[in-house]
Amino acid sequence: MGKKTGKQTYLLTNPPVIISTGTVVGPFEGCGPLAEDFDEVLTDIRDGQSSFEKAERSILIKACRLALDHAGFSSTQVDLFLAGDLLNQIVSASFSALELGIPFLGLYGACSTAALGLGIGALLLDGGFAETVLTATSSHNLAAERQYRYPTEYGGQRRAYQQWTVTGAGAALLSTTGEGPRITAVTFGKVLDLGSTDPLNMGAAMAPAAADTIICFFQDTGWDPNSFDLILTGDLGQIGLELCRQELSEQGFNLGDNFMDCGLMIYDREKQDVHAGGSGCACSAVVTFGHIYRRFMKKELSRVLLVATGSLHSPTTYQQGENIPAIAHAIWIES
Amino acid sequence: MAKKKLTPAQRKYQAKVRQVEPRPHYLRHTFLAFISGGLVCVLGQVLIDLYSWILNLPPEEASNPAVATMIFLGALLTGLGVFDKLAKYAGAGLAVPVTGFANSVVASALEFREEGLIYGVSAKMFLLAGPVITFGVVTAFIIGLLYAIFQ
CATH class of the missing domain: 3.40.47.40 (Stage V sporulation protein AD)
Structure with missing residues (x-):
């Protein structure tokens, strides 16, 4: 196909x-x-x-x-x-x-x-x-x-x-034409529900979806995580990134220092009192289109996997006792 | 809002989440709430004594203008955007007294002013305070009923 x-x-x-x-x-x-x-x-x-x-x-x-x-x-x-x-x-x-x-x-x-x-x-x-x-x-x-x-x-x-x-x-x-980093592959994720119910802990709700999409990407493409300069999740925050790392290592994917989260990069967590980090649609968008894009243009990065995560609940669903389903999509960006 | 039954995989993951999740600093929160709640009460008592002295009222009656003043202060601090910053540290110390009730009403009213006076401010004013009022009225009714029966 x-x-x-x-x-x-x-x-x-x-x-x-x-x-x-x-x-x-x-x-x-x-x-x-x-x-x-x-x-x-x-x-x-x-x-x-x-x-x-x-x-x-x-x-x-x-x-x-x-x-x-x-x-x-x-x-x-x-x-x-x-x-x-x-x-x-x-x-x-x-x-x-x-x-x-x-x-x-x-x-x-x-x-x-x-x-x-x-x-x-x-x-x-x-x-x-x-x-x-x-x-x-x-x-x-x-x-x-x-x-x-x-x-x-x-x-x-x-x-x-x-x-x-x-x-x-x-x-x-x-x-289709022009100068700049290119999108070479896309992995669309599945919606997962690992039983999270706390809408305040979205990192935990989204971590399994991120891990699933990352694993799927590497299995589908046959690439090795170490050949990426950066594997960047969207807004898992500190708790979510830790949980995602655990999930990945249980599946035999041990990610090193090249595994980061936009939510942990955008704020100074010592001084800005944002607790587990940043979140929201803009989190992965401004970090990727601002910071990461500029590093691509300066040739500091050449291969990045962006894995933006989303928590698909609404205030109504969690008040009605539903779990919080989540999704993650991966984008391979290469210069 | 019945909680769904979790599958074994979901239970296993949630156990991992609980291990990673940081616990709140109960001791610190309790201490700060005790101090700040105590200060709110001291201020309330000072107001009762003051009204009792100025207006020459018995202390039971002086508590009404004192409560009104505390509500006013809670509302004013909310409007000035200071209340949420204080509450960040004080926690229950500011939320439990009448100041917290004032904050919840004024914050809701302010938040929805852009949606208009009727469907915004008036309709949404009791968004957070509503349950407190409902349970307050229901409890008062039951206690009143018991009091009338067993008096």
């Missing part, structure tokens, strides 16, 4: 190029160690808007425009816009699509959206269905808090294993 290899992996014959990216982060993320790798750091977490939802939409549009500008493209030259976010009915993505005027496919993969967008975009380009695809995702700490947890001014205490939703947006422009 042509481009599909093994159980879940697609090898791309003409690997699509990430020709440009755009990233915007909130003021808090701008105090983190990766601040210099983002195109814009907001000074106002509302970005001059009257609500957090409008602010999220505004930064998503900004990130898209930055990606287009960096490549010298106008929105009319883009065939498809693939985007998603965490807010109910993915309103940030669809309202941004209204503003950009590009034919739109809305995605929902919770925090795995960055990888989902890259994966579907790459398949569409390699399949000859499009020439240029813009993919983007966003999250906003306060918009997510009020939807998933408590009102933002509510005085509750956070758990040590809780993660901090990243305020930001990341966009990437994919093309």
Whole structure:
């Protein structure tokens, strides 16, 4: 079956190029160690808007425009816009699509959206269905808090294993031709439920999905984990990364120092008091499209496996006693 | 909200999660809640004495304006964006007294102002405080009933 290899992996014959990216982060993320790798750091977490939802939409549009500008493209030259976010009915993505005027496919993969967008975009380009695809995702700490947890001014205490939703947006422009890192393979994950019920410990809920997709990728492609500069999970955080490492080593995959998590890179966990690390759609998006992309352009990296993870619950499902299912998609990026 | 029965694989994984999950610092939380809760009570007592002295009221009646003042302070600190920062350290010390109730109402009301005065602020104001009110009223009703029967 042509481009599909093994159980879940697609090898791309003409690997699509990430020709440009755009990233915007909130003021808090701008105090983190990766601040210099983002195109814009907001000074106002509302970005001059009257609500957090409008602010999220505004930064998503900004990130898209930055990606287009960096490549010298106008929105009319883009065939498809693939985007998603965490807010109910993915309103940030669809309202941004209204503003950009590009034919739109809305995605929902919770925090795995960055990888989902890259994966579907790459398949569409390699399949000859499009020439240029813009993919983007966003999250906003306060918009997510009020939807998933408590009102933002509510005085509750956070758990040590809780993660901090990243305020930001990341966009990437994919093309069949051009300069930049290429997407050589994509592994779409299965939804897994390992019995997690605590919506505050999403790292633990997502770790088995990440491990499953990573194992699947290596079995399908026959590659060795050590031949990657970086195997980067999306937002497992400290607890999730530890659990994922355990799961992998039980299956005979012992990952070394090249195994990292975007959620552990974006904040200074000593100083910023974010507990187990960052999370949210924007977490893997801004780290990959900002920091990792720049390291690719500086030739510091040549082969990276991005494994963005998503927790697929809603406040309604967990209140009704359902477990938290999770997913992970892997994207092989190579210069 | 019945919990689902876990399969052996799920149980095995959840046992691993419990090993990795950090435990809360119970001693530290309890100590901070004791100190901060105590300070809130001291402030409450100072207010009762003050109102009793200024308004020349018996202490039982002076507690009403004192409670109202504490609610006002909780609401004001929430509006100024300070309450959640204090509560991060104080925990139950600020949540259990009436200040916590004020915070939960004002935080909800503030949060939903963008959705309008009716469907936003008014409808969502008791989002967090609702269960407290419901259980408070139900408990009061039962106690009142028992009191009437066995008096």
